[in-house]
Amino acid sequence: MLNQTYTADVLVVGGGTGGTAAAIQAARRGAKTILVSEFSWLGGMLTSAGVSAPDGNELEAFQTGLWGAFLQELRQRQPGGLDNSWVSFFSYDPRIGAEIFAEWVQELPNLHWISEQVPKEVYRQGNSIIGVRFADFAVTAKITLDATELGDLLALADIPYRWGWELQSEWGEPSAPVTFNSFTKKYPVQAPTWVVIMQDFGEAMSTTGYANAPEIPAAPNDNPSQFTGAWNSYGVERVLQTLTPGDADARGLRFLNYGRLPGGLFMINWPICGNDYGQGLERLIESELSRGEFNQESRWYSQNFARFIQNQLGRRYGLAKQVFPHAPTAFALHPYYRESRRLVGLTTVREQDILPVAGGRVAPVFNDAIALQPFGHPTAGVCVGVGAASRREASRREAIAVGNYANDHHYPGVEFPLQPKSLRWGGRCTGTPFTIPYSCLIPAATDGFLVCEKNISVSHIANGATRLQPVVMGIGQAAGMAAAMCVELNCQPRDLPVKALQTALLQDDRAKAAIIPFFNLPPNHSDWLHWQLYYLDNPQAYPASGDCPCPSEDKSDNSTFDKDLIRESNCFKGVFYRLNQQEYRFTITAPTGHQAQNWQLVTLRSHIDEQLRAYPDGQLLTLWGRQNHFGNWLLVEHLNDG
Numbered sequence: 346m347l348n349q350t351y352t353a354d355v356l357v358v359g360g361g362t363g364g365t366a367a368a369i370q371a372a373r374r375g376a377k378t379i380l381v382s383e384f385s386w387l388g389g390m391l392t393s394a395g396v397s398a399p400d401g402n403e404l405e406a407f408q409t410g411l412w413g414a415f416l417q418e419l420r421q422r423q424p425g426g427l428d429n430s431w432v433s434f435f436s437y438d439p440r441i442g443a444e445i446f447a448e449w450v451q452e453l454p455n456l457h458w459i460s461e462q463v464p465k466e467v468y469r470q471g472n473s474i475i476g477v478r479f480a481d482f483a484v485t486a487k488i489t490l491d492a493t494e495l496g497d498l499l500a501l502a503d504i505p506y507r508w509g510w511e512l513q514s515e516w517g518e519p520s521a522p523v524t525f526n527s528f529t530k531k532y533p534v535q536a537p538t539w540v541v542i543m544q545d546f547g548e549a550m551s552t553t554g555y556a557n558a559p560e561i562p563a564a565p566n567d568n569p570s571q572f573t574g575a576w577n578s579y580g581v582e583r584v585l586q587t588l589t590p591g592d593a594d595a596r597g598l599r600f601l602n603y604g605r606l607p608g609g610l611f612m613i614n615w616p617i618c619g620n621d622y623g624q625g626l627e628r629l630i631e632s633e634l635s636r637g638e639f640n641q642e643s644r645w646y647s648q649n650f651a652r653f654i655q656n657q658l659g660r661r662y663g664l665a666k667q668v669f670p671h672a673p674t675a676f677a678l679h680p681y682y683r684e685s686r687r688l689v690g691l692t693t694v695r696e697q698d699i700l701p702v703a704g705g706r707v708a709p710v711f712n713d714a715i716a717l718q719p720f721g722h723p724t725a726g727v728c729v730g731v732g733a734a735s736r737r738e739a740s741r742r743e744a745i746a747v748g749n750y751a752n753d754h755h756y757p758g759v760e761f762p763l764q765p766k767s768l769r770w771g772g773r774c775t776g777t778p779f780t781i782p783y784s785c786l787i788p789a790a791t792d793g794f795l796v797c798e799k800n801i802s803v804s805h806i807a808n809g810a811t812r813l814q815p816v817v818m819g820i821g822q823a824a825g826m827a828a829a830m831c832v833e834l835n836c837q838p839r840d841l842p843v844k845a846l847q848t849a850l851l852q853d854d855r856a857k858a859a860i861i862p863f864f865n866l867p868p869n870h871s872d873w874l875h876w877q878l879y880y881l882d883n884p885q886a887y888p889a890s891g892d893c894p895c896p897s898e899d900k901s902d903n904s905t906f907d908k909d910l911i912r913e914s915n916c917f918k919g920v921f922y923r924l925n926q927q928e929y930r931f932t933i934t935a936p937t938g939h940q941a942q943n944w945q946l947v948t949l950r951s952h953i954d955e956q957l958r959a960y961p962d963g964q965l966l967t968l969w970g971r972q973n974h975f976g977n978w979l980l981v982e983h984l985n986d987g
Contacts, residue, residue, distance in 0.1 A: 749777065
């Protein structure tokens, strides 16, 4: 029985990474917004799923929009900073991330957040979605967004979606299989991981030299042999400076430092003989009961992996205490789902759309596939005065979010080969930048509805790059902005002028978001908006190098961001060595406490990258940067010759 029916301009169902961003952006734009989340924390992958060492969009030029604002908040709030692990440049306590999102939501009077509720029914009126029913209340809205972890509204609303693989014959994706086989049947989607947080209980005054963490009990189906070799390939290089005489297994310690968090915590999200779980993946979308069974098994599997770690590395390491709000508190609130149901949208992001162009360092931002399906509902008509040819041309410029992660798929015990899209930049590996088109958020034949999570219209292959936290956050921000603008203009999402949406994202007064990816155009650059708009209007001029034809170091006065980074850094003098084209070593000569130490030099800043590429081997340098002892790198923020 319904106790209440709410009305809103925008309804966001799901409080994960994309949904939280969408609700915040829609409300900031002025729309009356209701956000209904399944869990008591907002942020999804970044918080409640425990993946607080995120990947992708790490370069300064890609730290824009709500993603960039989130990083800025983390830098201010996380004691000890974000340089804690070697898998990410930003690792933090997930409790702090959850606090940030909760505060952003609570400061908006036109945003109503209802937690710990799941959708039960979707309301339709003809071809339009008009609301959603929950257990004891309903919400009607002009625009509804599916931000659930597994695309649940798509199923409830009977909106066409994909689940599983596409063959190479469908879109010509180079990494797609030619035929279906036992592998594609066993793993229709990528394996989730139920993240568990472990804790270093430290040294203690005892005969063993270690504190005794509580013993981790065996969960059902415990089989330690399935975890054997989890860190065999991970040597001691990255932990040499942190080892102590009592450390029993250097390889194990380097493995733990992979996802090290502040305060002696470790994020356990490990793919090699680790806690990825892929048994019976079809259960995730069969029923509520079968999903619950899968999730229980997944959590047990992570518990047994944590037990294996403790047994191998000693009772110094145990389950963390009181990290997450529900017992058992060391386990994330839900699995880290890497893939969900995927919308059949107006257009579909394919592998070709995320791979670098021939001879270039960027993906084809304005791809031909998008132009094959012009905007305009087959029966509802299109914007007055806009012809089919104009719509096709406009659709070629419909980027609304940027990602740059390397394509990464998870299938336990299987290495699946994918076309490479990595490159070296700033002394390390990063990914080819690509964009997300607006039309992949829009159902092919349903109005009043958008998606904004891993459920966008994307192929199974390309999902390996579009699923990462920063790009999903960008998708959510764009979807929230689009939903609010549809309310303002009284139009359907498919009829929203894309250029207006892009301009709104670029000019947002609180979290301006990049539309066009450039390696050398940071968001604080005085010409940033000019060049973003220029390439939207002149797509044929977009350079395959990904470098904008302007100096990356801005000499204007808006350099507070630069000053803050330098102030947080330490000064070092030493000798620069070029080991390879994008591989640098730095031997410290001063201060004396670090003398003769060797560090890998890396940077996230474009003008520093340019300087490093130009320096000769043996150059004397003075630099300002932060040491990451677990990655054995110096993150350079500023440098001078000599």
